[in-house]
Amino acid sequence: MIWLLYAALVMISGYFVLAPLFGKTNNFDLGLCAETELDRLLDRKAVNNKGLNDLEFEYKMGRLSDLDFKQLETSYKNEAAIILQGIEQLDVPKIEKEKGNKKGLSRASTKCPACGAETAPGKKFCADCGRRL
Amino acid sequence: MAEFGNFCLLFALCLSLYALFAALIGASQRQPRIVKSAEKAAFAAAGCTTLSFAALLYLTFTNDFSISHIAESSSRDLAVFYKIAAIWGAHDGSMLLWVFFTALLCAIVIYQNRSRYRDMMPYVLAVLMIDLCFFLSLNFFLSNPFKQLTQVLADGTLQKFMPADGRGLNPLLQHWAMVIHPPILYLGFIGFLIPFAFAIAALITGQIGTTWIRTTRRWTLLTWLLLGAGLLLGGKWAYVVLGWGGYWGWDPVENSSLMPWLMGTAFLHSVIIQERRGMLKIWNTILIMLTYLLGVFGTFITRSGVVSSVHAFSDSGLGHFFLIYMAAVLIASLGLIAARRSIMKSERQLDSLLSRESAFVFNNLVLVAACLAVFFGTMFPVFSKWITGVQITLDAPFFNKINIPIGLILLLLTGVGPLFAWRKTSLESLRRAFFWPAISAAVVVAVVFIGGIRHFYFIICMALCTFVLVSIVEEFFKGALVRRETKGESFAAAVVNLTLKNKRRYGGYIVHFSIVMIFAGLAGNAFNRETKAQLATGQELRIGS
Numbered sequence: 001m002i003w004l005l006y007a008a009l010v011m012i013s014g015y016f017v018l019a020p021l022f023g024k025t026n027n028f029d030l031g032l033c034a035e036t037e038l039d040r041l042l043d044r045k046a047v048n049n050k051g052l053n054d055l056e057f058e059y060k061m062g063r064l065s066d067l068d069f070k071q072l073e074t075s076y077k078n079e080a081a082i083i084l085q086g087i088e089q090l091d092v093p094k095i096e097k098e099k100g101n102k103k104g105l106s107r108a109s110t111k112c113p114a115c116g117a118e119t120a121p122g123k124k125f126c127a128d129c130g131r132r133l
Numbered sequence: 134m135a136e137f138g139n140f141c142l143l144f145a146l147c148l149s150l151y152a153l154f155a156a157l158i159g160a161s162q163r164q165p166r167i168v169k170s171a172e173k174a175a176f177a178a179a180g181c182t183t184l185s186f187a188a189l190l191y192l193t194f195t196n197d198f199s200i201s202h203i204a205e206s207s208s209r210d211l212a213v214f215y216k217i218a219a220i221w222g223a224h225d226g227s228m229l230l231w232v233f234f235t236a237l238l239c240a241i242v243i244y245q246n247r248s249r250y251r252d253m254m255p256y257v258l259a260v261l262m263i264d265l266c267f268f269l270s271l272n273f274f275l276s277n278p279f280k281q282l283t284q285v286l287a288d289g290t291l292q293k294f295m296p297a298d299g300r301g302l303n304p305l306l307q308h309w310a311m312v313i314h315p316p317i318l319y320l321g322f323i324g325f326l327i328p329f330a331f332a333i334a335a336l337i338t339g340q341i342g343t344t345w346i347r348t349t350r351r352w353t354l355l356t357w358l359l360l361g362a363g364l365l366l367g368g369k370w371a372y373v374v375l376g377w378g379g380y381w382g383w384d385p386v387e388n389s390s391l392m393p394w395l396m397g398t399a400f401l402h403s404v405i406i407q408e409r410r411g412m413l414k415i416w417n418t419i420l421i422m423l424t425y426l427l428g429v430f431g432t433f434i435t436r437s438g439v440v441s442s443v444h445a446f447s448d449s450g451l452g453h454f455f456l457i458y459m460a461a462v463l464i465a466s467l468g469l470i471a472a473r474r475s476i477m478k479s480e481r482q483l484d485s486l487l488s489r490e491s492a493f494v495f496n497n498l499v500l501v502a503a504c505l506a507v508f509f510g511t512m513f514p515v516f517s518k519w520i521t522g523v524q525i526t527l528d529a530p531f532f533n534k535i536n537i538p539i540g541l542i543l544l545l546l547t548g549v550g551p552l553f554a555w556r557k558t559s560l561e562s563l564r565r566a567f568f569w570p571a572i573s574a575a576v577v578v579a580v581v582f583i584g585g586i587r588h589f590y591f592i593i594c595m596a597l598c599t600f601v602l603v604s605i606v607e608e609f610f611k612g613a614l615v616r617r618e619t620k621g622e623s624f625a626a627a628v629v630n631l632t633l634k635n636k637r638r639y640g641g642y643i644v645h646f647s648i649v650m651i652f653a654g655l656a657g658n659a660f661n662r663e664t665k666a667q668l669a670t671g672q673e674l675r676i677g678s
Contacts, residue, residue: 006140009184013148013177020169040342047343047409051555058554060615063566065559072556115347116249 038090039113045083052076135200138188139279142229145181145236146269148174153262160255168255172243175258178265179240186233189226189278193219199295202226202278208301215302218312222302224436225278227315231432232268234316235323239265242327242352250348256334264326267458271451276436310370318363318390322428324356325397329425332418336469341414341477346404353404357397364390379661383532385440388511389431392504396424399500402493405637409555410490411480415470416497418477422466426459427504433459440514440526485557492550499546503539507532537590541597544652547645548601551608569607574600591659598649598656605642605649612639 055076059069112126152174159167189202193216198204206222221227239261246254272278284294328349335345367387368380381387400420406413434440437452470477483490509516510527517525552558552566574596581592609628616627632639662677 002136005137009141009144009181013144013181017148017151017170017174017177020166020173023166023169043342044411047411051409054555057612057615060619061611063552063554063558063562065562068554068557068559068562075556115344116246116251 038087041083041086041090042113045080045087048076048079048083052080134188134192134195135197135279135281138185138192139273139277141181141185141188142232142269142273142277142279145178145185145232146266146273148178148181149236149262149265149269152178153259153266156255156258156262160259165251168251168258171255171258171262172247175236175243175262175265176240179236182229182233182236182269186220186229189220189229190217192279193217196299197295198297198299199281199293200278201280201282204282204296204299206299206302208299211299211302214309214312215307218306218315219302221315222306225272225276225280227319228268228272228276228436229278230316231319231323232265232272234319235265235268235326238320238323238327242330246348250344253331253334253338253340253345256337257330260330260333261326264330267454271454275451275454305374308370308374310366310373314363314366314370317359317366321356321360321363321390322393322431324352324359325393325421325425325428327352327356328400328421332421333466333469336418336466336473339473339476341473343408346408346417350404353397353401357394357401360390360394360397364394379658383510383529385511386431386435388507388532389427389434392507392511393424393427393431395500395504395507396420396427399497399504400424402500403497406490406493412482412490413494414477414479415474418466418470420497420501422463422470426462429455429459429462434511440511487553487558487560487563489550489553489555489558492546492553496543496546496550499539499542503536503543506535506539510535540652540655541590541593544594544597544601544648547648548597548604551642551645552604566604566607570600570603573603588659591656594652594656594659598653601645601649605646608642609639 052073055064055069055072058064064072115126117126152171155167155171155174159165159169159171192200193203193207194213196203196207196209198207202223202225203219206226207216207219211219219226221230239258242261243254243258246257250257282294282296283291286292328345331345331349335341364387367390371382371387372380375382400417403413403420404417407417433452433455437455483494485491510532514524514526517523548570552563552570554562558566577599578592578596581595586592609631612631613624613627616622616631617624620627620630622630632643660677664674664676666674668674
């Protein structure tokens, strides 16, 4: 009796584990979600924006002198300009097209490119990580 | 049922080995089908360890004392509540609990990320499975909870033996905290495997950005919380049951739980700098590697018998395996970091020493120093025996002498850190920010001094607690005022929304508040008085002034 139990456990697990090897479709592609230069720049942009927001908040809290605030604000804005320039230099439509040509997920799909979470169509930000879509 | 539990354990080991190799092959050949199969194998392994754990639970409740582990830790008259605790009341069962939790956490992480980070996940899976395979191997081959008692008959043959009753759970462990303390603590140890696995996967795939940190942040926080809760519950148990006259005795096993907590705290703080400023990438990877390894080291201390402790299981002969595993993980991780060092350079430098980044770095150094001090003190008996041949154990006074000043510096940083702005802060701004916390601390020092208390550390601790408390209140107050002005909300709504909209920052302050409460409690230790005396009937003894 116990051997039957073992055999059932092995067979059920075996089917469960090995079935994907013989499946017809791949619902994902390895490497598709790898960090690209665009992802890195967008991340930097999001972090820079957050830094700028915090800077303004801390200035209003009296945590920063006028001089410090102006210097840091300029620094954040300069960095934002460099990031935007970097994004413009990348051929974004081409990247999007290349990604879209692959099977599975693409930036146009309902997956966040940063964290991969499901996002409703038309949303401007990912509900999971806050990244602009 | 014992055979079934044992079979499930062995089958789980086979499945996790398959998952490990399939994940690596799938990643190297870029075959999603093989990776998917590896993921399913990890789920199946989790299912099998669950069945194995359920089998041990069943055997415990049905009083099957032919099982060595159950005969050792349970008995017929043991209350149901404690029968559950009996599962982890001895070494073999506690190892099964460890394996059960590891397999479950692995399955949850793999399921959570089933459709994201596809390039990183095979390597995450491989690291998770290496850990699971190691512990499953130990559990099955060297520390098997389904081992049956046998007796030698007159003709020399072996026969199963079932005593009429078990030895029962150690009375010291028959306390409500012991039912929940080990599972919570184990989850606290094991959970750091997840950020470690993502860190290694990030190194392998060269994605050294913040993806792995963002993904594992909640896991890290939860694990850190559970480890902290486990430490506090252990303190509660020690206070009530052990009769040390306190909640913390700097016992090696207690220390081995504290070390990953300290290192994890450093990690939680320093990743913020990586996310915000792109700095400390190598440092963060080393921190999470050490945090994970310290968790393994904790179970090594508990199970190897290398240092004597009231909490430790007797020497189970597993020590060498733990040492080999830890050395292999350390060498492999450091090798990977060395190989990737060119892409792990900081994107920016510190703008100023008077900045929040600097406060975080200093906080990290102090936390690591505290961890090293505890590590050195804990392992001193081993080191002293290696060097001098004589085993010298360091007691509480050593640990207190080293760690009280370090703890107070940390408390100071808890208050000072948030008063600095990111990147740089002018002295004038600092003067304004420090004004009320410093004045409040000075008032408390004066009140305590006038009250006749002269204990140096108590006075300093209360002053720092006040400083931190006022700085936290000030943060909420000023933040709410800004929000009220900009959003037109009432003050109460502004406080609530401020916290909800920036949980990371203001949630952190709430945690800092709890740290203040803990330190205020610890300060009470200054008034502990312990006296031993023999009294005749009617004789009185006055303790303290």
